[in-house]
């Protein structure tokens with residue numbers, strides 16, 4: 559079984575590891591830079607950018623894979639699945655048209671509205687021609703969230719009270735967004751606790767993986783700027799301490815309806831990952847956004863738990879046979895903590911050497927934006943290494959992940975609080991207050 563993996567972060571490292579659990583897998587990777595984790599699992603690899611479609615095409619034609627797995631959003635947005643399909647290569651990952659679920663927030667909000675799917679907050683979409691109407695909409699909302707209509711690496715969404723204070727600032731940010739994006743979405747701010755529900759779909763059947771909570775802010779206690787995600791945890795009961803089973807069912811129901819709706823809207827079946835960024839509120843579960851791929855770091859919380867063969871799951875996604883398999887996950891807790899370069903996300907220190915010592919038992923490292931050079935491992939401009947712990951409960955998993963961070967030396971930092979009892983209790987108290 560020859561598999562082409564596209565992408566070179568920690569998410570793709572764990573995807574590679576999970577696909578390689580099947581002894582028949584021969585892995586070929588298309589990567590932006592030499593990720594030592596992915597390279598060591600690959601028979602061959604090609605280094606190139608995601609917009610170099612000709613290069614991807616040549617590599618794919620050379621290796622003739624049985625299927626491809628696309629990790630990040632950027633190549634999906636460039637149409638890499640359309641390209642592969644033209645070469646008669648199946649892929650886990652949506653076409654460019656379907657990837658709008660992530661790449662166009664206006665598309666997704668409008669889809670939910672058109673097909674009367676629950677989960678949308680109050681929202682309006684503005685462009686350069688009608689941005690003057692945004693003031694009234696913002697004034698009518700108690701507090702708002704401003705979202706650029708396009709890819710921003712998880713860093714473009716601004717929330718009133720967190721990133722800006724006044725309605726004037728909200729309007730100014732709308733105008734700023736419109737300099738770089740075709741439209742901007744203004745939404746009511748939802749109060750609640752966020753969680754990620756990564757679902758696998760063949761366009762018909764939708765299967766949820768265990769829920770995960772990510773931590774977007776750079777510093778301990780949810781301070782500092784937004785990042786791609788500083789770390790995440792999942793629990794052994796496949797719930798989160800602030801969620802009910804009903805919350806998960808609501809999230810899955812929304813995603814099932816969206817999978818149906820996107821087919822009705824486009825005539826294409828979505829084959830891949832539908833990652834719902836959800837929020838549990840006092841009025842039930844609402845949709846913050848979709849991603850058209852696994853989360854990073856959230857992929858690391860679910861894939862190591864998968865007991866079912868991931869190659870079989872991928873084939874079932876492609877051949878639309880997902881209804882025939884039951885995907886099993888171990889009842890274990892996981893914690894992932896990202897080591898990131900000093901200065902991340904605004905001024906990350908790149909080209910800094912990273913030294914790796916002895917890793918504790920049960921811990922794993924997943925390599926992200928690092929570069930293997932002849933004399934060792936170096937930081938680039940983004941998250942460097944994910945330290946992962948897995949155990950029977952959250953407390954133990956957190957300790958393992960934290961210990962793993964101590965074995966890595968370099969000009970790096972991480973959030974010590976992710977997965978700790980103190981932070982999880984804070985989330986639980988917050989949810990209780992919301993529901994009061």
Ligand code: GLY
Nearest residue numbers: 772787853854855
């Ligand atoms: N952890 C957030 C994301 O993958 O977009």
